Amino acid sequence: MAPARIKLDIIVVGGGIGGMTVATFLKQDGHTVTVLEKQSEDYQNRSTGGIGLFYNSQRLWQQRGLWDRVSSVVENAPLTRIFSYNGDDIASIKSTMGQSNVHRADLLKILSEIAIEHGVDVRFNTEIKSINDTTYRPSLVLHNGDMLQADLIIGADGINSFIRTQLYPEIKPSLQPSVILLVNVPPEVMQQAENTENLWNDDSLHHIVGPTREIVSWTMRKHNPPCYHLNFCDHGYVHDSNDLYGEDSPGSPFVSRVAQMSGFRDRWHDFSDGITHILNSTTDYTRWKIAELPVMETYTSPRGGFVLLGDAAHAVQPFAGQGANMSIEDSACLAMLLGLIESKQDISIALKLYDAIRVPRLARLRQIIQINIATFGADNGPDQEKRDKAMKQHVTKNGAPMPAKDEQPTDFLEGMKWLIFYDLLSETEKAWNDYTRHSEQARL
Ligand SMILES: Cc1cc2nc3c(=O)[nH]c(=O)nc-3n(C[C@H](O)[C@H](O)[C@H](O)COP(=O)(O)OP(=O)(O)OC[C@H]3O[C@@H](n4cnc5c(N)ncnc54)[C@H](O)[C@@H]3O)c2cc1C
Numbered sequence: 001m002a003p004a005r006i007k008l009d010i011i012v013v014g015g016g017i018g019g020m021t022v023a024t025f026l027k028q029d030g031h032t033v034t035v036l037e038k039q040s041e042d043y044q045n046r047s048t049g050g051i052g053l054f055y056n057s058q059r060l061w062q063q064r065g066l067w068d069r070v071s072s073v074v075e076n077a078p079l080t081r082i083f084s085y086n087g088d089d090i091a092s093i094k095s096t097m098g099q100s101n102v103h104r105a106d107l108l109k110i111l112s113e114i115a116i117e118h119g120v121d122v123r124f125n126t127e128i129k130s131i132n133d134t135t136y137r138p139s140l141v142l143h144n145g146d147m148l149q150a151d152l153i154i155g156a157d158g159i160n161s162f163i164r165t166q167l168y169p170e171i172k173p174s175l176q177p178s179v180i181l182l183v184n185v186p187p188e189v190m191q192q193a194e195n196t197e198n199l200w201n202d203d204s205l206h207h208i209v210g211p212t213r214e215i216v217s218w219t220m221r222k223h224n225p226p227c228y229h230l231n232f233c234d235h236g237y238v239h240d241s242n243d244l245y246g247e248d249s250p251g252s253p254f255v256s257r258v259a260q261m262s263g264f265r266d267r268w269h270d271f272s273d274g275i276t277h278i279l280n281s282t283t284d285y286t287r288w289k290i291a292e293l294p295v296m297e298t299y300t301s302p303r304g305g306f307v308l309l310g311d312a313a314h315a316v317q318p319f320a321g322q323g324a325n326m327s328i329e330d331s332a333c334l335a336m337l338l339g340l341i342e343s344k345q346d347i348s349i350a351l352k353l354y355d356a357i358r359v360p361r362l363a364r365l366r367q368i369i370q371i372n373i374a375t376f377g378a379d380n381g382p383d384q385e386k387r388d389k390a391m392k393q394h395v396t397k398n399g400a401p402m403p404a405k406d407e408q409p410t411d412f413l414e415g416m417k418w419l420i421f422y423d424l425l426s427e428t429e430k431a432w433n434d435y436t437r438h439s440e441q442a443r444l
Pocket residue numbers: 013014015016017018019036037038039049050051052053126127128156157158159160161162163180231288309310311312318320321322323324325326327
């Protein structure tokens with residue numbers, strides 16, 4: 001990590017995982033950075049659910065000397081254990097390169113603390129009324145009437161991004177035929193039955209696969225209060241209908257708290273006794289409807305004063321556990337490129353390279369997510385049998401490492417390996433070197 005060659009004034013709109021990360025990286029490089037977050041200072045406490053952090057983003061925090069801080073709130077899973085919905089073991093995958101899981105609120109809290117400690121000017125309760133990409137410096141007007149200008153404004157304001165909506169109103173999120181139901185179970189409930197106690201005591205990430213549905217779960221020991229956290233993913237969900245769960249209605253928000261369990265229990269009654277015990281002991285859950293953005297060919301505004309990052313640019317379905325990881329990759333990529341340019345006029349070059357690196361990676365991620373949905377959302381029958389056989393063949397029960405390239409692993413494992421072992425900084429450096437070599441040749 002070298003200091004930036006020129007110092008820029010940068011505004012980041014949105015203080016989520018991506019916004020706080022890019023702000024810290026840019027500040028470390030010597031830029032002046034302001035984060036505008038619309039929620040109040042205790043916004044993390046309203047966040048629910050868990051996030052998996054993989055090696056592709058962990059290494060970026062390591063390279064900036066910050067992983068020790070971030071990892072103070074994460075749980076490291078030595079194995080990912082895959083079970084059938086009837087309780088049978090299918091396979092275990094050894095986490096050779098680290099698999100960490102964290103409560104979203106704890107991650108946000110530590111990221112905002114790190115940003116503030118580094119000197120980022122974080123302004124909570126700050127909302128934007130309008131933006132202007134037509135002047136020589138981009139600007140925005142706040143609800144209180146203040147006008148702010150910068151050399152670059154980053155829109156890290158999530159799937160419903162205000163910045164993106166102003167720049168590209170045709171790009172809108174659309175609901176996908178999946179839902180995730182989030183359940184947190186206290187330790188005393190997990191310890192009431194042998195099979196749930198076994199899950200509670202095991203530090204692995206658990207992946208329980210059944211017909212058109214899957215559960216991803218783990219023990220959150222570091223969260224206060226500790227709990228066993230489950231993501232019930234239903235790939236056969238019908239939005240705005242009360243057919244399956246007896247609860248949804250047209251136009252309901254993407255995220256809602258639901259205090260009615262009977263439809264949920266019915267829909268998952270075919271899972272093992274442990275899951276039945278968990279659902280019978282649960283009184284409410286968070287329903288997260290799954291939406292995604294259409295593909296964008298550029299994350300940069302027409303005049304180059306704004307750039308999008310994280311879910312604002314490329315919200316995808318969370319079935320590779322990579323949305324937040326991608327916002328961290330975006331952050332490291334953008335910070336590195338902005339650190340290499342030598343004049344403000346060259347911001348456009350940095351943004352062009354950012355698009356060239358990030359857009360294809362996100363396109364490939366979408367393909368991998370579709371493979372994962374087909375793999376883990378398969379109904380009972382030939383596809384499910386093929387999947388279970390392939391898993392058993394390539395990954396032993398006692399946790400063999402991920403297969404080497406020449407072992408022809410399943411598509412699922414190949415895709416996840418491609419995601420996790422990606423070296424963002426080398427790719428960014430290579431793109432920069434190619435660009436400088438071509439522009440030197442063009443000058444000769
Ligand atoms: C159920 C579920 C499970 C998931 N699991 C994983 C996982 O395991 N691993 C993973 O990598 N990803 C996961 N994801 C995806 C991940 O949550 C997102 O990709 C990630 O949160 C994106 O971060 P972000 O900072 O881009 O956006 P957000 O987290 O949405 O943050 C946006 C921020 O901008 C603020 N904001 C919004 N509008 C404005 C405005 N106008 N002005 C100022 N501020 C504004 C918001 O308050 C918020 O703080 C999951 C998603 C879901 C739904």
